[in-house]
Amino acid sequence: MTGLKVEHVSHRYGRTQALDDITLDIKNGEFVAILGPSGCGKTTLLRVVGGFLRPDEGVVTFRDRIYSSSNVYVPVEQRDLGMVFQSFALWPHMTVRHHVEFPLRSPRHKGISKEEKQAAVNRTLEAVGLVGLQHRLPGELSGGQRQRVSLARAIVSKPSILLMDEPLSALDQELRVEMRREIQDIHRLTGATIIYVTHDQGEALAMADRIVIMKDGRIEQMGTPRDVYLHPRTSFAAGFVSKCNFVRGTWVGEHFLANEDPSLVYNGASVADIFREMEVYPVRPEQFHLSTGDRGLEGEIANKQYNGREIHYSVLCQGGMFTVYAGGFEEYRIGDSVRLVFEETAWEQQRRAV
Structure with missing residues (x-):
């Protein structure tokens, strides 16, 4: 079964060309980091894949199903994906457990019994180390714990695609290194296809199966971390990755x-x-x-x-x-x-x- 395909996708904000003829072929279960400076188009690309933006040109497909094209648009809630935001995006009045339960209230999961949902929540809380904190509110958690809640909420429904938009940027350096390991563990545990947006080349090199380097809305180079580090193809790629x-x-x-x-x-x-x-x-x-x-x-x-x-x-x-x-x-x-x-x-x- 084919994975996620982005074919000749372009997107503009007024006169600004945010994405310019982007083509990507991502395998099922692959961890791909989209790396580049601010304004290069990496978050726009993530939002197009997620369905938060419609491309001006091009096609996005997943497992042979068209998600976006000139005449087809599948809403965000009908796409088989989870999202982890740069901000934790937690509701202050909801406990950790309520946050993790929330995605399972979607109509997509109406065929799942209450017992199965509770079992899924329990498994997810255990996987991210939040069982002992499940009744706390976000204001009672540390930054790393809040990010774990965000991760748990994104993976509880076992999405095939996990989109991450600079999820570690709000954490201090020590927590960032710790959370890298957490995200790698989650990738191995879920087998999801991960698209990870970052401007931190250290994160991309440490975690990804492949890195896509972007500049001015276009792909500058893509390859394995070892390949882009040892064999830069442009002066920008050579200077940006280390x-x-x-x-x-x-x-x-x-x-x-x-x-x-x-x-x-x-x-x-x-x-x-x-x-x-x-x-x-x-x-x-x-x-x-x-x-x-x-x-x-x-x-x-x-x-x-x-x-x-x-x-x-x-x-x-x-x-x-x-x-x-x-x-x-x-x-x-x-x-x-x-x-x-x-x-x-x-x-x-x-x-x-x-």
């Missing part, structure tokens, strides 16, 4: 010669054509090694941020600012002259092998 430094130089066949030192030869067999056209070589911050020797690109430490196991350095190099991640014990001071050494490590060998 940092990427662009070393200037000259391409000679499959090899790249850095401007400052032609003896620095980088293997470029796996580098996208766009970077060849730009006469640059993309280097991730962890690929550079800082040294005081006589090899590598000349640089000067402009800033440093201590992060425990890592130190993040900003280095003036080639007339611009490069980012370098060094080990927590590789101490340099602001103003120090350094060399940026790029070696073909096991990391780079892996990139060429993928």
Whole structure:
């Protein structure tokens, strides 16, 4: 059975083109993260899939049933999906249990007995760790607990599609990491197709089976987390999914010669054509090694941020600012002259092998 298909979908807000000819084919049970900056169209795409917006052009189908097209529109409540919002969207007068029970009151579930509904609510509360809190009101819960209520409400009816619109953005960093694991557990438990909208590349890399990078209403690149990280296809994708430094130089066949030192030869067999056209070589911050020797690109430490196991350095190099991640014990001071050494490590060998 086919999964969710978005075919040549476009949508405009007045004169603004929010979506421009978007095509996606998402498998049943796949976890797809839609990643991009504010205003790129990712939430509009989610709302079109959910039925909150009708596309101006294109077709949305799920398991061969048309959800949206030029002459067909299936209302939100008749689509087999659940939704987790950026805000928790909880009613202050309803208990945790009442929130989870609410979706089962829909006419879609009128054929389910009261006992079966209660059993579904009990299973869901247990799955998200809320059994002991089921009689509390939202005002008596922490941020993480409120988000669990939102998740439970979305999955209690076992939807085939689960739409998530930046569900962790209101939480602090520690809770965000914890909730990532919760969402992964829910994905494994339910087997639902998840479409997860975020501007946080760390969330997308950590959880998704595939990442769709969007920019200006169009798809910039899509692939597995490993693929989009190791093989960026555009300069935007390279810079948005983690940092990427662009070393200037000259391409000679499959090899790249850095401007400052032609003896620095980088293997470029796996580098996208766009970077060849730009006469640059993309280097991730962890690929550079800082040294005081006589090899590598000349640089000067402009800033440093201590992060425990890592130190993040900003280095003036080639007339611009490069980012370098060094080990927590590789101490340099602001103003120090350094060399940026790029070696073909096991990391780079892996990139060429993928």
